[in-house]
Amino acid sequence: MIPPVNILISTDPPKHLRITQTMLEDLLWDPVMAAWVFFKIKLDAFQAVRLRIYWFTPDVEDHSGFTSGKTIVDWVWCNLSAVLLYDCHIGVIFQTFQIGKDNFWQYYKEFSTPLFRAQLGLMEEEVREKSQFKEPGCWKQHFKNRSMVAMPAPGFLQEARNLAGWRVNRLLIDEWTKIMMSAGGAEGIQKQLLGRVTRPCYNANHPVWCNNVVRSATAELGNHPGFRVHREYEREVKRGNPDYWTFGFSYENYSNLRCHTGKTFKDQYRDEKRLRTLKLSNTPEKFRAEGLGLWQKQSKGWYTSEMIEAGQALGRQRKLEPILSRATDPLGKDPEVRYFLGVDPAPSQGQRSDEGAIMVLRARPAPWRTPAISRAIGPRTSSMPGRSRAWMRKPGAGCCTKSTRTSGFR
Amino acid sequence: MIVLDLGGGGQWIAPELRKSKQLIRGIQVETTPIVFRSSSTIEGHLILCLFSRGDEDIKKLWPDLKHAHGDDVLKDAANTMFQTALSKGMIGLPIPHHERAREEMIGWVEEKVWASKLLTLFGLQTLKVQAETDEQGNWKLTKNNSRRFFSTDKDDFHDAGRNAYVAFRIWLLDCDAGWSVNERDAALCRSR
Numbered sequence: 001m002i003p004p005v006n007i008l009i010s011t012d013p014p015k016h017l018r019i020t021q022t023m024l025e026d027l028l029w030d031p032v033m034a035a036w037v038f039f040k041i042k043l044d045a046f047q048a049v050r051l052r053i054y055w056f057t058p059d060v061e062d063h064s065g066f067t068s069g070k071t072i073v074d075w076v077w078c079n080l081s082a083v084l085l086y087d088c089h090i091g092v093i094f095q096t097f098q099i100g101k102d103n104f105w106q107y108y109k110e111f112s113t114p115l116f117r118a119q120l121g122l123m124e125e126e127v128r129e130k131s132q133f134k135e136p137g138c139w140k141q142h143f144k145n146r147s148m149v150a151m152p153a154p155g156f157l158q159e160a161r162n163l164a165g166w167r168v169n170r171l172l173i174d175e176w177t178k179i180m181m182s183a184g185g186a187e188g189i190q191k192q193l194l195g196r197v198t199r200p201c202y203n204a205n206h207p208v209w210c211n212n213v214v215r216s217a218t219a220e221l222g223n224h225p226g227f228r229v230h231r232e233y234e235r236e237v238k239r240g241n242p243d244y245w246t247f248g249f250s251y252e253n254y255s256n257l258r259c260h261t262g263k264t265f266k267d268q269y270r271d272e273k274r275l276r277t278l279k280l281s282n283t284p285e286k287f288r289a290e291g292l293g294l295w296q297k298q299s300k301g302w303y304t305s306e307m308i309e310a311g312q313a314l315g316r317q318r319k320l321e322p323i324l325s326r327a328t329d330p331l332g333k334d335p336e337v338r339y340f341l342g343v344d345p346a347p348s349q350g351q352r353s354d355e356g357a358i359m360v361l362r363a364r365p366a367p368w369r370t371p372a373i374s375r376a377i378g379p380r381t382s383s384m385p386g387r388s389r390a391w392m393r394k395p396g397a398g399c400c401t402k403s404t405r406t407s408g409f410r
Numbered sequence: 411m412i413v414l415d416l417g418g419g420g421q422w423i424a425p426e427l428r429k430s431k432q433l434i435r436g437i438q439v440e441t442t443p444i445v446f447r448s449s450s451t452i453e454g455h456l457i458l459c460l461f462s463r464g465d466e467d468i469k470k471l472w473p474d475l476k477h478a479h480g481d482d483v484l485k486d487a488a489n490t491m492f493q494t495a496l497s498k499g500m501i502g503l504p505i506p507h508h509e510r511a512r513e514e515m516i517g518w519v520e521e522k523v524w525a526s527k528l529l530t531l532f533g534l535q536t537l538k539v540q541a542e543t544d545e546q547g548n549w550k551l552t553k554n555n556s557r558r559f560f561s562t563d564k565d566d567f568h569d570a571g572r573n574a575y576v577a578f579r580i581w582l583l584d585c586d587a588g589w590s591v592n593e594r595d596a597a598l599c600r601s602r
Contacts, residue, residue: 317502
């Protein structure tokens with residue numbers, strides 16, 4: 001244990017490092033600029049969006065996949081709140097105290113600019129006597145404007161009962177889905193933590209001044225108890241409730257903007273090889289959840305790859321090619337050949353929305369159905385099951401497609 | 411035969427198909443209207459069906475649908491039928507685009523190359539169609555006792571392919587009904 005040391009910290013920052021009224025007015029409405037001003041952190045476009053969502057939405061669920069830059073934006077959000085909002089207490093909860101120390105607290109050393117340092121007060125780390133919590137303790141970063149970032153040991157095993165008297169304005173719960181799965185974790189979040197965000201604030205109805213909660217964790221499969229919570233968030237967002245937001249980025253979401261090293265964010269942070277390894281070592285469902293940040297319903301694939309491969313093997317055997325029209329189809333002149341059009345119209349509204357599609361199925365009589373066999377089967381009548389069966393058994397099929405997506409087909 | 415999905419604006423496309431003048435590649439062209447098979451008021455090709463449980467041809471294909479209370483029953487029936495067709499090897503698909511030799515595609519127009527790519531996409535999309543299950547792995551059913559389908563990706567090509575197969579099966583019920591389409595009306599898919 002480090003012995004207590006008397007350190008004199010002035011109550012006000014030096015004059016040239018004070019946050020002026022005009023700075024405050026500007027930075028409160030532009031947290032991305034504030035991140036640059038205080039920490040010299042240049043955020044990527046996606047992380048900037050994340051920070052703005054955190055900043056202006058009272059209740060956020062971030063289910064982004066791994067390596068999408070969650071923790072650093074969490075840290076920026078917490079510390080900007082502390083610097084820019086007077087007397088704002090921020091609680092930070094990690095799955096374990098050690099993870100919080102290693103992943104979150106280290107940024108205080110990494111992003112230390114004179115302007116930010118001038119706003120800091122006492123940091124209580126190992127000085128556990130000063131902490132209001134008993135072992136294993138609570139790390140606190142005080143600020144000169146009476147704000148505070150506190151990272152208590154969660155003690156989820158006791159359903160977070162040791163946090164019962166705690167009151168904060170903002171709460172960050174990292175890896176909340178994993179906390180829910182730990183013994184007593186779900187109870188701890190529901191019963192204790194969410195009820196702690198009740199400290200009086202300047203304006204409870206204002207998106208910036210009100211109390212906020214941010215939960216971040218990679219998405220999980222549909223049988224996870226957190227899925228119900230996620231669906232509630234989705235429902236509120238669909239209802240248009242401005243107090244809730246849920247979103248997820250993935251490792252793919254890095255832009256071509258230049259970062260501090262001169263490389264693009266994509267080149268700097270997107271490690272394709274490592275992610276390919278993760279993809280191979282996880283089930284597709286798990287990878288979609290943890291890698292791409294997509295919540296998965298519990299489900300089974302309706303079609304198997306064997307079915308598609310069997311269709312392609314049949315196509316290979318029959319030397320099928322895409323056809324574009326009857327005029328260019330080698331079998332187009334055959335009066336027995338029929339074309340069936342399936343249409344799934346859709347207005348293409350965005351990158352993720354469905355697009356309109358048309359597919360044509362070509363059916364022809366079985367190749368072995370010679371005129372002699374036709375004569376034996378008899379004349380073509382609709383009540384002739386033999387004929388129907390012949391078509392059913394060998395409906396040689398090819399396809400042509402039309403998509404509103406491709407310019408060539410418009 | 412055309413099966414048109416109701417969702418996404420199918421109900422607005424059907425009236426457009428009834429028109430005898432169409433703008434094809436910027437040129438006003440006289441065409442034979444395409445109308446519902448049950449239509450008796452307009453002279454045209456009676457080859458249009460809606461993928462809806464209220465459609466007469468759909469009801470002929472699945473007579474039980476007249477007791478259904480939701481379109482989820484139709485979706486379940488159609489996906490099951492399409493799954494059976496694929497699993498029994500009744501539908502042939504061109505080989506995946508990336509397996510096709512470059513020499514093989516010499517002389518292909520741009521549309522044909524795209525068609526090959528999109529048919530490969532059809533296979534990929536089809537694999538992403540899922541049916542919800544509970545924790546024990548049993549199917550999760552809707553209140554109409556139908557499976558809950560969803561896709562982890564876009565499913566437009568899967569739905570279009572399935573609808574084409576539904577069209578084939580409707581035709582098979584009554585495959586001797588005489589109809590044909592004029593060559594000049596087959597302009598939509600004409601290559602350059």
